[in-house]
Amino acid sequence: MLTNITSLVKKAKKGNDRAFEQLIGSMREKLYRTAYAYVRNEQDALDIYQEAIYKAYTSIHKLRKPESFPSWITKILVFQAIDFIRKESKQFPTDDEKVFDGLITEESIKSITHSMDLTEAFKFLNPTYKTIILLRYYHELSIKEIAEMMNCPEGTVSSNLSRAKKQLRPILKEGYIYE
Known part of the structure; x- marks a missing residue:
């Protein structure tokens, strides 16, 4: 598959739109789900996804290592999602931001039920922890690739991953995150 990605990226860099569509097609669902994990809103996730695809399309010629396309486009999407959240939070601050300020406290852990799913638990993680968890466990990137x-x-x-797992462990059902 890696040679196929490399071949498609080389074609896309030369202006082959069909090759670019094939590259995106292989990652469409993961990219959308990643965007959705950040904003928890279908329309916003689609907007982020589309903007990331557009940015990747217009800048694919800058990609130096064709084999790194999956992590490259994921990075574009993650930064797009974080930018979106920053812009939205400046316009409409939520109570969650005031109470938790991106971090979860011991008191709040005790008040959250143990049956909460990962999507709900993500509300309490700061964007850096959320990004690392998504890249490590959903996109299956190595620590080195994430770094x-x-x-x-x-x-x-590694430290941030450990802290994120420590924060998530008490509020998730058993079995979600294991190394």
Whole structure:
């Protein structure tokens, strides 16, 4: 599959729209679900997804390593989602932002039921933790790939992943996140 991605990226870089569509087609569902995990709204997720596809299409010529297309487009989508959230939160601050300020406290963990699903639990994670969890467990990227994507040391990614799992563990059903 890696050679197929490399071949399609090379064709897309030369202006082959069908090759670009095939690349997107193979990742469409994961990209949409990732956007949805950030905003929990179908229309906003579609807007983020479409904007990320457009940005990838207009900048594919900048992609240096064709084999890294999946992580490259995921990075575009994640940053698009984070930008969207920042813009929205500046316009309409929510009570969640005031109470939790992106972090979950011991008191709030105790008040949340243990049957909460991952989508609900994500409301309480800051964007960095959310991104690392999604990239690691949903997109199945390595710590090294995530570090490159987020422009930070691998140790920082590992620490943040550990903190995120620690925050999620008490509020999720058993069996969601294991290393």
